[in-house]
Amino acid sequence: MALTRDQIAMRVAQEFQDGSYVNLGIGIPTLAANYVPEGIEVMLQSENGLLGMGRYPDEDEVDADMINAGKETVTAITGASIFSSADSFAMIRGGHVDFTVLGAFEVDVNGNIASWMIPGKLIKGMGGAMDLVAGAKNIIVTMTHADKHGNSKLLGECTLPLTGVNCITRIITDLAVLEVADGAFHLTERAPGVSVDEIREKTAGKLIAADDVPEMQF
Amino acid sequence: MALTRDQIAMRVAQEFQDGSYVNLGIGIPTLAANYVPEGIEVMLQSENGLLGMGRYPDEDEVDADMINAGKETVTAITGASIFSSADSFAMIRGGHVDFTVLGAFEVDVNGNIASWMIPGKLIKGMGGAMDLVAGAKNIIVTMTHADKHGNSKLLGECTLPLTGVNCITRIITDLAVLEVADGAFHLTERAPGVSVDEIREKTAGKLIAADDVPEMQF
Amino acid sequence: MSGFDKVVTSYEAALEGLSDNMTVVAGGFGLCGIPEGLIAQIKKVGVTGLTIVSNNCGVDGFGLGILLEDRQVKKMISSYVGENALFEKQLLDGELEVELTPQGTLAEKLRAGGAGIPAFYTATGYGTPVGEGKEVKEFNGRPYILEESIVGDFAIVKAWKADRYGNCVYRHTAQNFNPMAATAGKITVVEVEEIVEPGELEPSQIHTPGIFVNRVIKGTFEKRIERRVTAKKEA
């Protein structure tokens, strides 16, 4: 069965290594912070200038000067640091952030990603996404495998304006975990109860899958 | 009569406007800080990362962590700021320093300056001088008009490796104040008792002088 | 040191010299750390044809969004323009030009502008619409695009505290784009919550040295919150 948003987030959180600096995009990526495995510590970077992002504030802790990149009120952990946007993107662009997790409209077999614009429909801007995909050491894309009309989001070639080229190596969807390499999606795990055939059917780009792809473990 | 080092420094200090940020090179330029006219306030920038450089410390104030660009122990004025070398040169390169005063081996009629290297004899490095001549709003070169062998330092074309090109507009020597423009040195003031002829004789590059060049006023 | 006293006492004096068709660099991220009074003054004086360089354009009715109401803005250079219906309308109607710029590239363009770096290479945006028409060069086998720096005629900045020499500190994440904006104005105006005496700010803890600042004004701030989220709502 397809994973819920929280289950996707749980699977994402399994990727983190102890001592990782992690930037989480809005939506499912943000949920991953709730599921970091026992014994693993990560530090969250928010690109508006906060390393060591904490939980949401209690009512009496709310401070207009303390927000995250999603413009939500937030707190800082003990040992956090706060800095300018230039310094924040020095971290990101300079490859100092270990993991960035972000959503996408489309990803293709060459590791291209489109996530910021649907011509004629939606122009909100790219925010920090282009810098994040250009700079992070490991990028994980989370999204549903297909859109609500059933159209695959894993394509041979992206159709929407790109956020970055040749940069995506790992995708975690509601159906599968896939690596992107050598011009194909390589299926490494399937959601519990989801068949390779179903994944193949919902993957428009070239898919390479063994016969015995394991199920995700939670 | 030729000016003393302190008199050159006094004349340099007359250039400063109230509220100027000033970077002073080693030697005569540094002396200028002692002669800032009444009613004029300047703030000294030291390129190792100090804005608001103060006097030398008393014995009990000496602190190894508090030095100027000449590596001398120094103090900071009330209201000073201290920052990294990158931020310091952001100020300098970005044109935020109003005056830089520095010495030179040679200056030529095109505003070129040589101040950091004598091939085969002296290689100490350019330190911050190349950034200072590239970035400061107003550059004042102070030097003796001729070297100890009587050779002019104001040339038609510099012979030594350059520090910067087309950047020098004002020169204050022991004999004269000169503007550099349109491929010539323009004599604007002479040291008290020094004749235009003497200055002309000691200026190898093209010199333009009126008949009635005024004497410097102290 | 009277020559270094940057404090002005009226918003008229704070923005003296601002005129039509100028470029204004503005600090702030969303509604966090924005110079509220300076923005209000720009609306009041009614200059038009402005190019505004700011990560966002506020929201409808607050922040830079209020400059859209009387069509004072010709062009926005921003990374994110969501959450603003009037903005979207003017954009779709062709009344407003927008140069979408990745957030890190925007921050770096301002830092570079202030630091006398006319252009730099970045991998951000290569192969995307952002990279179109820009010079490409490879370093260590990877392609990068050339991005040019930005300097505004004015920079408007919000700081927490400043002394009269213009030394500033920012509070929490209200820092954001403000330190770079402060360096990137031909005239930099800082609106602060509190003016302190020189020496009250520890020299090595000053975020923006006064050399970058031309005018300081004490403001009062509403500090509207864009997305108030609390632990309770989450739990």
Added chain:
Amino acid sequence: MSGFDKVVTSYEAALEGLSDNMTVVAGGFGLCGIPEGLIAQIKKVGVTGLTIVSNNCGVDGFGLGILLEDRQVKKMISSYVGENALFEKQLLDGELEVELTPQGTLAEKLRAGGAGIPAFYTATGYGTPVGEGKEVKEFNGRPYILEESIVGDFAIVKAWKADRYGNCVYRHTAQNFNPMAATAGKITVVEVEEIVEPGELEPSQIHTPGIFVNRVIKGTFEKRIERRVTAKKEA
């Protein structure tokens, strides 16, 4: 947060992985703000063929100067190399290669290296020996040269205080090149006067966030003064 504990207790551990022919970026300005114990350890382990990126090369017998004694340095990238007789001798004898780099360009090369900017344009050095062989491009009618960034295999940094997450603050003008050096090492090692608990450093006053730092070691410092000048001597 054990995964973020960067503190090591021996100099062997601090420089583990350092080997011949590596590039080492070093903070400090003259003898001010130099990682004395880390430099001593480099001398002790005896690695050779090093490229050292540092504004200066210490003096005879102290600071980076001690690495010249056993000819451990193949190349220096510096802005100023005066005040060092052994340095001058090795240079003239052709035993030491030197890439003289303007001080501001050097600082920016390190900042750019840490920030993922592979190259930038600057007017500094145009038309001088520094500009020879470098790309020239005009912006607004003025020529600039292209300078490439620097990243070291190791960066050695001296800070005042750090917590175990690697957050650092610098003291007075001992800051100098240290913050940029800290960002520009594949492995960054910080030697500090004091290790404090996380939370003791105010978040918005941290000069170097821990994300740039791999190892922290508590050192003891001689802090030799290169030019002791006092008001009395002047008066």
